[in-house]
Amino acid sequence: MRRRRLLVLAAAALAVVVAVAVVLVVVRDDGDAERTDLQSAVALAPSDARRVVWTDWAGVRAELGLDLGAGSDEAAVEELLDAGFDADLTSASALGSSAVAMQRSFGFSPASLEWEMFAQAGSGASLVMKLGDGVRTDDVADRLRAIGYAEPAEPDGLWSSDAAVVAVTAEVTPELAFVALDAGAGLVVASDSTVGVQNVLDADADAPPPIPQGVVDTLGEPLSAVLLSGEEACGALAMANADPRDQQAGEALVAQAGAVDPLTGFAIALGAGRDAEVVMSFETAEKARTNADTRAVLAAGPAPGQGGTFAERFTVDEVRAEGTVVTIDLTPEEDAMLVSDLSSGPVLLATC
Template identity: 35%
Template sequence: MRLDSRSRLVVLGVLVVASVVALALLLVRPLLASDPVVQAAEALPGTVVRVSYTDWAQVQQAADGASVGTGSSDEQVEDFLDRAFEEDLIGSSSLASSFPGLEENFGVTPLDAEWEVYGQAPEGSVAVLRFSDDVDLDEVEGRFEGLGYEAPESGAGEGGTWIGEVDQVAGLPGPLTQVQENLAVLPDEHLMLMGDDPEFVDRAVDVVRGDEEGLDEVPGIGSLLGELEEPAVATVWVGDFACEELAMSQADPSDVVEGERLVDEAGGVNPLTGLAFAESADAELRFVFAFDSSEDASEDLQPRTDLASGPAAGQGGSFADRFEITSSTADGPLVTMIAKPVDGQVLADVGQGPVLFATC
């Protein structure tokens, strides 16, 4: 069948429109996930090995901070942060200690944001705040030059990284940290990025724009994060980094021997390929372990559960004093334990090594 000239023009027009749409999708990589913690992973470089996530909207609700925000008194903010800390909701935040400095210098705090994610990699670290739609990030970026940051070559409004110096940032009204040494703003995505290394901040910007692989593209990380079910706070160890940071080898020699004995009694464990600890706004705990295979996960279901219910070699006392496991399941390459706190700040406690039930 041959097309007349009008039909050919229509077909050509459709193809042009389709090509433009496809090109736009390639040039812009908006944060597409509906799950906020997965969305946060879309903003981090794929080399990140440790992730700290805080859903500030949930934290405000859980810690009675709905009326607290930019413009609140220092006492109101401090009282809110104290409540959130006591409820184990901000211990992993990279920005919780910088509220006064953030407001004084940039005019915003995490209370203006939906979530915060902090990613650490061997070559640098970056904190990302996803702000609510009514925050004017152009106005925020307009403050940077006056604060002494060196403007990017592309100028303001282009997503380039503003570079600061240690002494310059230390001289600003504080407290601020090395996380605020380098800054970038992406108004269309409602993101502000901060980091200790300008090149690493550049890379995070490239990830958001789709020019570099993000953490969400690392094999297995999507299913691991999805199992957390929109937490208020979470810490994630990527790949086998949990085996390094939480290793029992960090414990005193006598605790190492005790840990080895307990692991042997439990039946041994397989290596981890990922780990996440999370807590919801209503204080439900989740411990998610990732393995190479469903067979490894099934084999580790009972030993890991037994270890998480017994003595806490290297930390003192027992895990049963800290939390009560209400369910433990294996699904594919993941083992998920659901628990409720018994006493104290569980994540702040067991999120630091050595952790027997997370050992490799």
């Protein structure tokens, strides 16, 4: 697993950001203490978000038994990345290839973050990070100055960089090209474009989330999750991504299992103790009940397009329909990488 992550790191290091700017602005707090961190984070995602990736870094560190923070050395950060990847808790994070450089130069990283939410949307990508104890937005601003960013004349102005900063910024994801800081909420909002940052700043916390609310609410407080809109799920997970022979096998298996309907939302999540669940939403409660039966059959059978069977990856513990939402509780096999496997297609049990 370590070799695979290091290959990703090497590829990411080739992406050199020639000119980087940081915008310091204030993000409003939704003020709803009843929301889970995941619910609050998804509410900040762009309205046209197709894919939302969630990593509870504080929970991941606790699960792995690692006591890290802003003062941890680079070896400790590497240990977190390797152990987290092997446990399938961090494979979807946008920060894996940047964590060491962030810890060294930016003063925060997965070693000290509370959580991370990465949203991919048609209008741009957005990254929201919650700073943990011991790190303030003022500390982040100090690091930007130390790196070489030119400080703006106004508090809400533009922090700009020059060629001297490229050596640092080349080691981190381009999503850190533009950053907004919210001192009150302890948030860092970032993107590779000003649009990606502005989408978060303009988000209406009371508006319907881009991923169906039922899916988000059902997930509770996972350590790692990938959430897809219905359109993204029916495209990215489609059996159309499989080769013709696997497509035919999938069609035959669906015909045997029963009726399927298009998804309006989808998520795969992993929690403490490797508890896993797949959550799907449908247009009506009747369709949810029908699909609960069908998806239960598909989830226990062959996995054309991925190879082998789903039973080799996990055991289905329970399938239930509640309103328009279907939840499949899973127990992963020890070496299974469910978040990775079930968040990119083809995935027969998520067929539309």
